[in-house]
Amino acid sequence: xxxxxxxxxxxxxxxxxxxxxxxxxxxxxxxxxxxxxxxxxxxxxxxxxxxxxxxxxxxxxxxxxxxxxxxxxxxxxxxxxxxxxxxxxxxxxxxxxxxxxxxxxxxxxxxxxxxxxxxxxxxxxxxxxxxxxxxxxxxxxxxxxxxxxxxxxxxxxxxxxxxxxxxxxxxxxxxxxxxxxxxxxxxxxxxxxxxxxxxxxxxxxxxxxxxxxxxxxxxxxxxxxxxxxxxxxxxxxxxxxxxxxxxxxxxxxxxxx
Ligand SMILES: NC(=O)c1ccc[n+]([C@@H]2O[C@H](COP(=O)([O-])OP(=O)(O)OC[C@H]3O[C@@H](n4cnc5c(N)ncnc54)[C@H](O)[C@@H]3O)[C@@H](O)[C@H]2O)c1
Numbered sequence: 001x002x003x004x005x006x007x008x009x010x011x012x013x014x015x016x017x018x019x020x021x022x023x024x025x026x027x028x029x030x031x032x033x034x035x036x037x038x039x040x041x042x043x044x045x046x047x048x049x050x051x052x053x054x055x056x057x058x059x060x061x062x063x064x065x066x067x068x069x070x071x072x073x074x075x076x077x078x079x080x081x082x083x084x085x086x087x088x089x090x091x092x093x094x095x096x097x098x099x100x101x102x103x104x105x106x107x108x109x110x111x112x113x114x115x116x117x118x119x120x121x122x123x124x125x126x127x128x129x130x131x132x133x134x135x136x137x138x139x140x141x142x143x144x145x146x147x148x149x150x151x152x153x154x155x156x157x158x159x160x161x162x163x164x165x166x167x168x169x170x171x172x173x174x175x176x177x178x179x180x181x182x183x184x185x186x187x188x189x190x191x192x193x194x195x196x197x198x199x200x201x202x203x204x205x206x207x208x209x210x211x212x213x214x215x216x217x218x219x220x221x222x223x224x225x226x227x228x229x230x231x232x233x234x235x236x237x238x239x240x241x242x243x244x245x246x247x248x249x250x251x252x253x254x255x256x257x
Contacts, residue, residue, distance in 0.1 A: 006031030014087030060118030171240030187246025213248035
């Protein structure tokens with residue numbers, strides 16, 4: 001199988017670090033021209049420079065900034081072939097890891113604004129350009145938390161579940177106009193953030209890994225390869241799909257009775 005992103009123009013939101021950085025690197029390594037976008041300008045510039053792409057600052061929760069991002073890409077490169085809506089946040093503050101009856105409303109709004117509204121802004125801005133072109137591929141980064149309910153993070157669970165259903169609805173709407181919309185749902189993936197939060201503590205790590213059949217966290221490159229496939233022409237007939245990359249976490253109860 002050859003992966004066809006040679007010569008394509010891609011945007012990756014939240015591309016400065018973590019999974020987004022890996023996605024940007026993987027797309028670039030396979031021949032795409034990548035616009036890295038993030039709220040972190042210094043890191044975003046460094047990531048973009050390392051892969052020969054460009055950086056455009058953008059807070060995805062701001063409708064106008066996301067439309068300006070897509071407009072800038074189209075003005076510079078004449079088109080947009082791949083839009084990866086990766087930017088996302090969660091909260092691990094103890095005061096936010098509580099049941100829904102006590103979940104802080106400001107945390108709810110903050111997460112919904114970035115993870116759900118931000119993804120919609122990216123989809124809509126990209127779709128306007130892609131419908132005009134009659135071609136394009138949008139990949140939304142959701143989460144296993146959108147596939148199965150996890151406790152004590154209601155804002156994140158709700159946002160990611162909505163992203164998955166929105167992905168399907170847009171696939172139905174935009175398919176006739178030549179635009180594919182898919183999602184990738186990562187399981188627990190090793191980044192600087194998750195290493196510090198979960199994997200530096202041996203007991204906590206063992207507890208998390210006991211739920212994952214492959215007994216290890218995912219690598220950011222393993223998420224990026226799934227995005228590369230969906231973004232590419234190799235997935236030309238894949239539309240409205242959620243590709244779960246979680247080591248088997250959500251495939252069943254990993255427990256003995
Ligand atoms: N790491 C995991 O275990 C995991 C698991 C499931 C899903 N995900 C999802 O993968 C995506 C990337 O996560 P990650 O682990 O690499 O996180 P990360 O925190 O390492 O990186 C996220 C990037 O998004 C940027 N960002 C945050 N808010 C933004 C905004 N409003 N506008 C633009 N950029 C913004 C950050 O600056 C950062 O560069 C997220 O959507 C996350 O929900 C991650």
